[in-house]
Amino acid sequence: MKSVLVVDDASFMRLALKTMLEKNGYKVVAEAENGIKAVEKYKELHPDIVTLDITMPEMDGISALKEILSYDPNAIVIMASALGQEVYIKEAILAGAKYFIVKPFKEEHIVTVLNKVLSERR
Amino acid sequence: MQDHTQEPLLEMFIFETVQLLEQLEQLVISIEKSGFFDQDAINEIFRIMHTIKGSSTMMNIGSISSVAHSVEDLFYILRENKTSGFDQSKVSDIILESIDFIKEEVRLLDSGVSNNGDAGPLTGKIRNFISEISGQQDNRQSTTADGTEEQEYTEGSNDTNRQENLKTYSSVIFFDDDCGMEGMRAFSLIHNLKDIASDISHIPENLTSDADTDTIIRNSGLKIRFMTEHTYEEVYNFLSQTIFLKKVELTETTDVAAGETDDSRNKGNDESRGENDSRLYGQTELRSVDPQQNVRSNDVSGRLSASQHSIVSVNVAKLDKLMDLVGELVISEAMVTQNPDLEGLTLDNFQKAARQHRKIISELQDIAMSIRMVPLSATFQKMHRIVRDMSRKLDKDVRLEIIGEETEVDKNIIEHISDPLMHLIRNALDHGIEPKEERRAKGKPVTAVVTLEAKNAGGDVLIIVKDDGRGLNRQKILARAKENGLVSRPDSELTDKEIFSFVFLPGFSTKEKATEYSGRGVGMDVVAKNIGVIGGNVSLSSVEGEGTAITIKIPLTLAIMDGMTIAAGGHKYTIPTLSIRESFKAKETDVFQDPDGNEMIMIRGECYPVLRLYEVFKLDTCVTNISDGIIVMVENQGKCICLFTDELIGEQQVVVKALPDYIKKFKKVRGVAGCTLLGDGSISLILDIGGLVEYGA
Numbered sequence: 001m002k003s004v005l006v007v008d009d010a011s012f013m014r015l016a017l018k019t020m021l022e023k024n025g026y027k028v029v030a031e032a033e034n035g036i037k038a039v040e041k042y043k044e045l046h047p048d049i050v051t052l053d054i055t056m057p058e059m060d061g062i063s064a065l066k067e068i069l070s071y072d073p074n075a076i077v078i079m080a081s082a083l084g085q086e087v088y089i090k091e092a093i094l095a096g097a098k099y100f101i102v103k104p105f106k107e108e109h110i111v112t113v114l115n116k117v118l119s120e121r122r
Numbered sequence: 123m124q125d126h127t128q129e130p131l132l133e134m135f136i137f138e139t140v141q142l143l144e145q146l147e148q149l150v151i152s153i154e155k156s157g158f159f160d161q162d163a164i165n166e167i168f169r170i171m172h173t174i175k176g177s178s179t180m181m182n183i184g185s186i187s188s189v190a191h192s193v194e195d196l197f198y199i200l201r202e203n204k205t206s207g208f209d210q211s212k213v214s215d216i217i218l219e220s221i222d223f224i225k226e227e228v229r230l231l232d233s234g235v236s237n238n239g240d241a242g243p244l245t246g247k248i249r250n251f252i253s254e255i256s257g258q259q260d261n262r263q264s265t266t267a268d269g270t271e272e273q274e275y276t277e278g279s280n281d282t283n284r285q286e287n288l289k290t291y292s293s294v295i296f297f298d299d300d301c302g303m304e305g306m307r308a309f310s311l312i313h314n315l316k317d318i319a320s321d322i323s324h325i326p327e328n329l330t331s332d333a334d335t336d337t338i339i340r341n342s343g344l345k346i347r348f349m350t351e352h353t354y355e356e357v358y359n360f361l362s363q364t365i366f367l368k369k370v371e372l373t374e375t376t377d378v379a380a381g382e383t384d385d386s387r388n389k390g391n392d393e394s395r396g397e398n399d400s401r402l403y404g405q406t407e408l409r410s411v412d413p414q415q416n417v418r419s420n421d422v423s424g425r426l427s428a429s430q431h432s433i434v435s436v437n438v439a440k441l442d443k444l445m446d447l448v449g450e451l452v453i454s455e456a457m458v459t460q461n462p463d464l465e466g467l468t469l470d471n472f473q474k475a476a477r478q479h480r481k482i483i484s485e486l487q488d489i490a491m492s493i494r495m496v497p498l499s500a501t502f503q504k505m506h507r508i509v510r511d512m513s514r515k516l517d518k519d520v521r522l523e524i525i526g527e528e529t530e531v532d533k534n535i536i537e538h539i540s541d542p543l544m545h546l547i548r549n550a551l552d553h554g555i556e557p558k559e560e561r562r563a564k565g566k567p568v569t570a571v572v573t574l575e576a577k578n579a580g581g582d583v584l585i586i587v588k589d590d591g592r593g594l595n596r597q598k599i600l601a602r603a604k605e606n607g608l609v610s611r612p613d614s615e616l617t618d619k620e621i622f623s624f625v626f627l628p629g630f631s632t633k634e635k636a637t638e639y640s641g642r643g644v645g646m647d648v649v650a651k652n653i654g655v656i657g658g659n660v661s662l663s664s665v666e667g668e669g670t671a672i673t674i675k676i677p678l679t680l681a682i683m684d685g686m687t688i689a690a691g692g693h694k695y696t697i698p699t700l701s702i703r704e705s706f707k708a709k710e711t712d713v714f715q716d717p718d719g720n721e722m723i724m725i726r727g728e729c730y731p732v733l734r735l736y737e738v739f740k741l742d743t744c745v746t747n748i749s750d751g752i753i754v755m756v757e758n759q760g761k762c763i764c765l766f767t768d769e770l771i772g773e774q775q776v777v778v779k780a781l782p783d784y785i786k787k788f789k790k791v792r793g794v795a796g797c798t799l800l801g802d803g804s805i806s807l808i809l810d811i812g813g814l815v816e817y818g819a
Contacts, residue, residue, distance in 0.1 A: 012177040104179040
């Protein structure tokens with residue numbers, strides 16, 4: 001089973017995403033509500049996948065992305081953003097994010113993206 | 123809050139949204155006090171609304187998400203245009219109105235009603251305001267680049283080496299129909315393409331995900347042109363890897379004219395290709411964005427509770443269970459150490475160990491209780507809003523002072539305090555505090571002060587609502603009481619306290635006309651009742667012309683109670699000590715029957731109803747003569763009755779346990795509030811004094 005670290009400052013979002021992921025066979029090994037905790041948890045648990053919200057307090061998604069990637073260039077990071085945040089998605093892509101999902105999350109999309117991710121990296 | 127454990131997502135949504143709204147409300151009110159919206163505050167408000175928008179969209183609650191969206195838009199503009207040339211009070215009004223709207227929708231959700239609030243008027247208002255302020259500012263089109271614009275040249279070292287094996291391909295990519303954000307996906311694809319290709323050019327050239335770009339790509343696909351050494355298969359495979367890909371068309375071309383690496387775009391040859399776009403195959407543009415202001419919203423720690431970091435959210439049901447078990451533990455400890463088997467034995471080591479055991483359990487009990495304790499801050503802070511709204515509406519100048527908000531109270535109790543407090547504050551503002559001119563005429567400071575104070579007093583918590591208004595008018599109350607036929611003794615005999623307590627009677631009001639806020643006479647008695655439910659009481663004191671103080675006394679916890687255990691009909695019952703006025707032995711001659719056939723007793727010139735417990739609970743007993751048993755006079759909300767019991771057993775602290783569900787559901791048992799286990803293992807039913815008083819009256 002693939003492990004996932006879910007990062008978002010809203011508990012509700014984390015719960016929603018976790019529910020979708022677990023329904024589809026993924027295991028959410030940890031949650032984090034800001035970039036700093038996200039990096040911490042990543043270093044601690046080395047999850048297979050990280051879902052990373054872009055706008056968060058303390059340390060935003062882009063910075064966290066960069067830190068995680070510099071720690072582990074092979075990290076699979078999926079950015080989560082809302083409509084209207086294209087500018088940040090661009091930045092994220094330039095920084096090394098391979099994939100992004102859009103809020104509100106559609107379960108099929110998330111599953112497609114994750115499956116794609118895993119099939120590519122194998 | 124209701125229990126939505128069937129739907130954890132909904133529960134989480136309600137919980138988090140309510141929390142965020144409270145944060146936001148406090149934030150706005152403190153901004154109003156300080157007088158300006160600083161950048162941190164704007165960011166914080168934006169972030170909160172953004173989160174609420176996101177969550178409500180996920181939960182498909184259109185009304186909430188459209189309001190949140192509008193406020194988010196408003197704050198986006200306020201954030202981008204850092205000038206402060208906007209009407210601040212209008213903005214805070216908008217936010218507060220939005221908070222109220224969303225609060226109401228959430229409340230409906232919580233009670234299971236499908237919400238159909240119409241967000242139209244509110245969002246319309248916000249949009250109008252937005253266009254007002256946008257009109258004032260420079261219209262900066264945010265589609266053009268902010269910050270530095272980098273023209274990125276196509277990568278690779280192919281500028282000068284046009285080698286033989288470099289092939290030019292052109293491709294058209296179509297994404298899945300409903301994947302959304304095609305512009306972004308295109309950007310991602312192009313970005314990835316740079317790993318294997320150079321001299322990339324594409325239509326549409328502007329890959330921001332605006333509605334136009336997305337539509338263009340959806341309709342005519344993403345057209346790209348690039349050069350690479352890779353073979354057709356390799357390129358095709360690469361492109362096929364694209365996520366949400368519907369279709370890819372790939373052709374190798376020999377035309378190398380397109381995709382030059384210089385800045386100028388409108389080349390003649392390109393235009394001659396007959397494309398309709400006026401600017402063909404532009405370069406890939408990358409805009410670097412200043413991340414500082416937009417993405418990082420600094421923690422407004424001064425306003426938010428810094429304690430967010432070391433707090434865990436626990437389901438209240440678990441806490442209840444914990445309390446339950448600790449209560450059981452206390453009882454079972456007593457059953458061990460006071461076990462009849464041990465009677466008469468000398469057990470030094472055992473006693474030592476038992477004492478230690480007792481000590482630890484006692485500590486555990488304290489901690490378990492403290493876990494459920496919650497500071498009154500949140501409840502008190504909510505009152506700021508009420509004072510703000512009312513002082514505006516009534517055109518009075520009022521300052522709310524809060525003292526002792528860190529005082530903690532059991533979580534179960536907190537929910538029952540909010541409404542009574544609100545009512546008392548409303549009363550103070552509506553009735554108590556005089557209009558500005560009157561205050562001035564009386565020589566009082568124009569700004570009235572309402573004080574909300576909380577403090578510990580023994581095993582109780584006192585909450586005091588004080589105002590420096592006109593105070594209670596003893597005459598008026600007395601007059602109204604006489605009108606209502608409530609007074610039977612001469613005026614001089616009635617103490618102020620007794621007179622004031624008339625206001626707690628249902629329907630009592632000295633106001634000639636009810637206002638929107640009060641005066642209907644349904645307030646104070648409901649306050650008293652609600653406080654009674656949590657085992658507390660309310661009292662008044664007042665000095666005419668100077669002000670009024672209302673004191674609410676509530677027990678620290680409902681779980682443990684001081685009780686007097688009695689026997690009736692051979693069974694054991696417990697009466698809350700708080701409710702007991704006195705107990706005594708009576709004589710046959712003291713009791714009599716009133717015209718309706720009810721038994722009454724005369725004590726010091728006053729008549730009280732007598733309730734024989736064995737009759738109420740239909741028990742077999744041989745103790746039927748008044749002189750054989752004990753009378754316990756109990757009171758509830760000023761009304762007293764006398765309970766006839768077999769004997770008094772003793773006073774002790776008991777752990778209150780609720781009646782089991784299957785009993786509660788089967789039939790409402792009048793007169794029983796709960797039960798408890800006594801040290802000897804027997805069960806004692808806890809009497810519901812309020813219920814018995816009603817029954818007997």
